[in-house]
Amino acid sequence: MSDLDKAIAQLRACRPIPENQVKELCHKARELLLEEGNVVGVNAPVTICGDIHGQFHDLMELFRVGGDVPDTNYLFMGDFVDRGFYSLESFLLLLCLKVRYPDRITLIRGNHESRQITTVYGFYDECLRKYGSANVWRHCCEVFDYLALGALVTGASKNLESSETSYTDAGTQSSIEDQDIEIEILNSNSEVINRFPRSSRDSQLPPKSSPLSSPILDTPSRIGPVGTGATSSSGGSRSNDGGAVLCVHGGLSPLIDTIDKIRLLDRKQEVPHEGAMCDLLWSDPDEIDGWGLSPRGAGFLFGSDIVKCFNHKNDLSLIARAHQLVMEGFKEMFDNSIVTVWSAPNYCYRCGNVAAILELAEDGSNGGYIPRSNGDLGRKQEMERDLRKRDPPGRRYRVFEAAPQDSRGMPAKKPVADYFL
Amino acid sequence: MSLPPKSNLSDLLSSKLATRGRGRGRGLGPNRGDERTDEDKDRIVQKTDEDASVSRMSAVGLGYLEDPFTRAFVKGQIPRRYPIINRGTYVRTTAIDTLVNRFLAQRPSEPKQIISLGAGSDTRFFRIISKNQSIALTYHELDFPTNTSLKIQCIQQSHGLLSIVQAKLKAPSELSISPDGTTLTSPNYNILPMDLRNLSQNQSSSHSNPLLSLSNFSTAVPTLILSECCLVYLSPQYADSVLHTLAKELFPSSTALGFILYEPIRPNDAFGRVMISNLATRGIHLQTLKKYSSLTRQRQRLLISGFESGQGASDVDFIWNNWIDEAEKERIANLEMFDEIEEWRMLGKHYCVAWGWRDGADNQPIFTPAWYEVISQDEIEDDIG
Numbered sequence: 064m065s066d067l068d069k070a071i072a073q074l075r076a077c078r079p080i081p082e083n084q085v086k087e088l089c090h091k092a093r094e095l096l097l098e099e100g101n102v103v104g105v106n107a108p109v110t111i112c113g114d115i116h117g118q119f120h121d122l123m124e125l126f127r128v129g130g131d132v133p134d135t136n137y138l139f140m141g142d143f144v145d146r147g148f149y150s151l152e153s154f155l156l157l158l159c160l161k162v163r164y165p166d167r168i169t170l171i172r173g174n175h176e177s178r179q180i181t182t183v184y185g186f187y188d189e190c191l192r193k194y195g196s197a198n199v200w201r202h203c204c205e206v207f208d209y210l211a212l213g214a215l216v217t218g219a220s221k222n223l224e225s226s227e228t229s230y231t232d233a234g235t236q237s238s239i240e241d242q243d244i245e246i247e248i249l250n251s252n253s254e255v256i257n258r259f260p261r262s263s264r265d266s267q268l269p270p271k272s273s274p275l276s277s278p279i280l281d282t283p284s285r286i287g288p289v290g291t292g293a294t295s296s297s298g299g300s301r302s303n304d305g306g307a308v309l310c311v312h313g314g315l316s317p318l319i320d321t322i323d324k325i326r327l328l329d330r331k332q333e334v335p336h337e338g339a340m341c342d343l344l345w346s347d348p349d350e351i352d353g354w355g356l357s358p359r360g361a362g363f364l365f366g367s368d369i370v371k372c373f374n375h376k377n378d379l380s381l382i383a384r385a386h387q388l389v390m391e392g393f394k395e396m397f398d399n400s401i402v403t404v405w406s407a408p409n410y411c412y413r414c415g416n417v418a419a420i421l422e423l424a425e426d427g428s429n430g431g432y433i434p435r436s437n438g439d440l441g442r443k444q445e446m447e448r449d450l451r452k453r454d455p456p457g458r459r460y461r462v463f464e465a466a467p468q469d470s471r472g473m474p475a476k477k478p479v480a481d482y483f484l
Numbered sequence: 485m486s487l488p489p490k491s492n493l494s495d496l497l498s499s500k501l502a503t504r505g506r507g508r509g510r511g512l513g514p515n516r517g518d519e520r521t522d523e524d525k526d527r528i529v530q531k532t533d534e535d536a537s538v539s540r541m542s543a544v545g546l547g548y549l550e551d552p553f554t555r556a557f558v559k560g561q562i563p564r565r566y567p568i569i570n571r572g573t574y575v576r577t578t579a580i581d582t583l584v585n586r587f588l589a590q591r592p593s594e595p596k597q598i599i600s601l602g603a604g605s606d607t608r609f610f611r612i613i614s615k616n617q618s619i620a621l622t623y624h625e626l627d628f629p630t631n632t633s634l635k636i637q638c639i640q641q642s643h644g645l646l647s648i649v650q651a652k653l654k655a656p657s658e659l660s661i662s663p664d665g666t667t668l669t670s671p672n673y674n675i676l677p678m679d680l681r682n683l684s685q686n687q688s689s690s691h692s693n694p695l696l697s698l699s700n701f702s703t704a705v706p707t708l709i710l711s712e713c714c715l716v717y718l719s720p721q722y723a724d725s726v727l728h729t730l731a732k733e734l735f736p737s738s739t740a741l742g743f744i745l746y747e748p749i750r751p752n753d754a755f756g757r758v759m760i761s762n763l764a765t766r767g768i769h770l771q772t773l774k775k776y777s778s779l780t781r782q783r784q785r786l787l788i789s790g791f792e793s794g795q796g797a798s799d800v801d802f803i804w805n806n807w808i809d810e811a812e813k814e815r816i817a818n819l820e821m822f823d824e825i826e827e828w829r830m831l832g833k834h835y836c837v838a839w840g841w842r843d844g845a846d847n848q849p850i851f852t853p854a855w856y857e858v859i860s861q862d863e864i865e866d867d868i869g
Binding site: 174387388410411 | 532533535536539565566567569572573576713748753754755756757758759762763768817818820821822823825826827830831835
């Protein structure tokens with residue numbers, strides 16, 4: 064058993080590893096992350112996760128529900144630390160897994176992966192409490208500076224294969240068996256809670272309410288798979304390509320209109336208070352037109368029109384982001400053009416919410432050919448004039464609750480949440 | 485930079501409880517709270533005051549609130565709470581201050597009275613007097629003897645607090661502290677030890693109510709009663725009975741009377757359920773929460789108790805949005821990074837300030853002009869019950 068595997072075993076038991084091992088781990092991780100671009104290319108299948116916030120036992124529950132590393136590919140969209148009581152164990156375990164299985168797990172930066180925020184929201188205090196000095200916190204912060212800012216998932220299947228599992232309620236099993244499934248929601252026992260077939264949107268007309276509707280839409284303009292440059296309006300073979308999905312912790316920035324502009328940022332620094340890098344980690348979608356001021360004091364609010372323009376311009380079918388607590392674990396907005404994924408159940412041991420992870424399946428219809436992972440080369444230029452919305456990939460959400468306190472021999476210390484007394 | 489670990493107090497509290505639980509026999513499962521004696525339960529309620537003053541100290545230390553007096557009640561390092569808790573402490577204090585100050589500003593030269601139930605280490609008296617030494621206000625605080633003796637000790641040890649208590653004395657003998665240290669009386673400030681349950685109907689008589697033995701207690705001057713997270717810990721019968729005694733027995737209906745409550749609400753959604761269960765593991769039971777679960781129910785409660793001239797209730801989220809002006813909101817927003825927006829809204833919707841009043845027989849009403857402009861919130865969603 065290698066030292067790394069030993070460290071993984073120790074962290075899985077929720078026990079911190081010694082300071083010198085942390086230092087070594089962080090050094091290796093930095094070397095690895097340095098090689099990654101600001102926007103990491105990721106191939107489906109992949110399971111996309113939102114905020115973890117030091118809720119270690121719930122992270123273990125996430126792996127139980129979603130499958131373990133390296134059997135399942137994971138993409139974590141930041142906010143590993145702060146708020147929960149086991150930020151250290153959670154982040155170091157994810158980092159160990161990253162070093163051990165670099166192609167199986169992708170970590171991108173959240174707004175809490177920052178020196179300033181961690182001194183307010185708990186990670187700094189936790190390191191001090193567990194090691195007696197701030198050294199480990201410092202090592203971790205240096206890793207934060209190297210984390211990618213986003214990821215681009217390609218090769219996802221447009222339709223889900225019906226999972227071979229039972230319905231929670233046999234009565235809900237409908238006649239959609241034979242239809243293409245766009246969204247499937249499973250509980251933590253892999254039982255289907257709900258299933259949605261791909262809607263008539265598939266026949267190319269976007270909803271009438273779309274601000275992007277235009278006469279051009281009347282022209283049939285079916286698009287071939289990303290990277291092939293083909294249009295298939297002749298209605299020949301049906302594509303099963305779910306388009307490209309941009310993953311980022313917060314959202315969009317008024318300073319960023321193309322993914323290439325994200326690639327040009329100098330990311331290896333503390334998260335600035337303003338600017339494109341800050342916005343990507345802090346912004347939120349909202350029911351507004353255009354851009355708005357954020358109540359968080361950093362980043363912006365952005366409306367449906369912004370998302371649709373961005374997705375169109377960058378040939379994206381979906382943006383996946385985290386950053387905002389959603390009681391149901393995930394929330395799709397703006398005609399399924401953006402989704403919030405939240406993976407910290409009963410957030411802060413106080414909020415009573417469920418968590419979710421998002422699985423994107425592999426598109427096997429292309430004979431196993433996987434488009435170039437960077438996704439930028441050969442992507443459609445014709446899209447510039449075509450305002451049709453791309454269909455997002457099939458989405459399988461697994462919804463789960465907080466891990467039971469005394470599960471699997473974990474320490475049973477009940478975390479205490481603050482209230483007004 | 486060195487920051488103390490958070491939740492010190494609560495950790496301490498829960499570990500103490502755990503130890504006690506172990507001594508009692510194992511394997512009793514999650515209902516450990518049920519084996520606590522009544523004394524244990526009271527002690528836990530008394531301890532909630534420490535929690536409140538630690539939160540207040542954190543908010544003061546960071547500049548949310550101006551309160552030079554809280555420091556005297558918190559020992560050791562200045563604790564640090566999360567921004568969401570600091571903002572909540574700020575809103576709670578500011579909201580009650582708003583209502584209190586509007587009352588005090590009416591006919592300022594005429595005598596008024598405030599009774600604070602379960603006052604603990606609250607500093608409101610000191611804050612009022614330090615801003616206006618000539619105010620004709622008599623302030624009575626009631627709490628368990630454990631809490632009153634702690635408070636009196638702190639006052640004796642703090643020059644700043646003591647000088648405010650002494651400011652109005654004509655002779656040093658006017659300030660008197662009982663030999664057991666649980667009672668402080670002075671011309672304008674009294675701290676009285678009592679179990680509030682003794683104020684309920686069955687127990688109440690002129691002999692057992694220490695307020696009536698005071699020479700400076702009046703049942704005739706306009707009086708404001710405060711219950712800041714206090715009655716909620718009593719059983720619904722006791723809580724109702726205390727309110728009834730105060731509003732209908734102690735004061736004649738001719739006396740102008742106002743009541744301010746600060747309490748949790750909305751126990752029936754996911755956040756509310758987790759709140760009840762989390763506090764229960766600390767031995768804290770919010771006993772009237774189910775009965776007074778919404779803004780509407782809180783207003784009805786005050787109406788039924790005889791505060792017939794008007795009632796209002798707003799949750800903390802609403803108060804932050806509607807009572808605090810933009811410049812002040814911006815000042816608060818700039819004090820700390822605030823990355824808890826969704827959680828803040830949720831937390832804020834689960835605490836409310838409710839107020840009710842009767843103008844009494846006075847020709848010139850005092851509460852109506854003070855409070856009728858204060859914005860009360862319409863009930864939202866189906867959170868009744």
